[in-house]
Amino acid sequence: MAKILIPTPLRQFTDGKDTVEVSGANIGEVLNALTTSVHPSLRNNLFTPEGKLRSFVNIYVNDEDIRYLDKDATEVKDSDTISIVPSIAGGR
Amino acid sequence: MIEINDTAWQVMVDHAKDAYPNECCGMMTGKDGQVSSAIPCKNIYQGDQSDRFEIDPHDILRVQRQAHDQGQELIGFFHSHPDEDAYFSATDLKNASPWHAHVVLSIRQREFRNAKAFRVDLDLTESTEEELKWPKS
Numbered sequence: 133m134a135k136i137l138i139p140t141p142l143r144q145f146t147d148g149k150d151t152v153e154v155s156g157a158n159i160g161e162v163l164n165a166l167t168t169s170v171h172p173s174l175r176n177n178l179f180t181p182e183g184k185l186r187s188f189v190n191i192y193v194n195d196e197d198i199r200y201l202d203k204d205a206t207e208v209k210d211s212d213t214i215s216i217v218p219s220i221a222g223g224r
Numbered sequence: 225m226i227e228i229n230d231t232a233w234q235v236m237v238d239h240a241k242d243a244y245p246n247e248c249c250g251m252m253t254g255k256d257g258q259v260s261s262a263i264p265c266k267n268i269y270q271g272d273q274s275d276r277f278e279i280d281p282h283d284i285l286r287v288q289r290q291a292h293d294q295g296q297e298l299i300g301f302f303h304s305h306p307d308e309d310a311y312f313s314a315t316d317l318k319n320a321s322p323w324h325a326h327v328v329l330s331i332r333q334r335e336f337r338n339a340k341a342f343r344v345d346l347d348l349t350e351s352t353e354e355e356l357k358w359p360k361s
Binding site for chain 1: 247249269275276277278279281282284285288289291292297298301303305308313315316319320321322323324326346348
């Protein structure tokens with residue numbers, strides 16, 4: 133099972149766990165399982181009500197952003213580490 | 225509440241002064257709202273950086289992982305407003321993280337003037353000021 137690192141502010145939705153292991157052949161399946169059967173209260177933080185990943189959420193498989201891989205279809209192996217990373221910008 | 229220690233605060237103010245007249249940006253780590261370390265980042269915004277900033281997501285990934293490994297947390301992000309007040313702009317709001325604190329430093333003529341901290345909602349439509357303490361504040 134792939135390992136997902138949970139950012140500190142989201143651990144309130146994972147029973148305090150900093151790492152969660154979830155099965156899935158690709159990133160879409162892993163995130164869906166994480167936010168439906170494993171820790172459903174995470175869903176609203178990661179996805180819009182329409183089911184799209186929120187604009188500020190970047191997902192990394194090891195050191196690669198899935199936007200530059202196969203997005204939701206990015207293959208996930210048991211040895212992979214998945215990170216949930218916010219995107220930050222701004223200006224006046 | 226966000227409380228920033230001496231060392232981290234000095235890094236943040238120095239980074240804001242060094243970047244002037246451009247916006248600086250960086251991250252704050254620590255525990256339970258107590259910021260013990262500030263990490264200056266490169267502003268990667270492609271364009272006029274005097275009123276825009278963007279943090280490289282790889283930098284965020286790296287710092288988040290380091291904090292995780294060290295039992296610390298990524299508390300939030302900071303950036304500067306050169307020759308402007310410390311407010312949370314519409315652009316800041318649209319590009320923020322609802323999971324983290326956001327500190328804005330007002331820098332005028334390369335001198336620190338003021339700072340404020342903000343939180344945003346999940347839909348990135350509203351910001352709320354959060355209590356902020358820094359050395360000598």
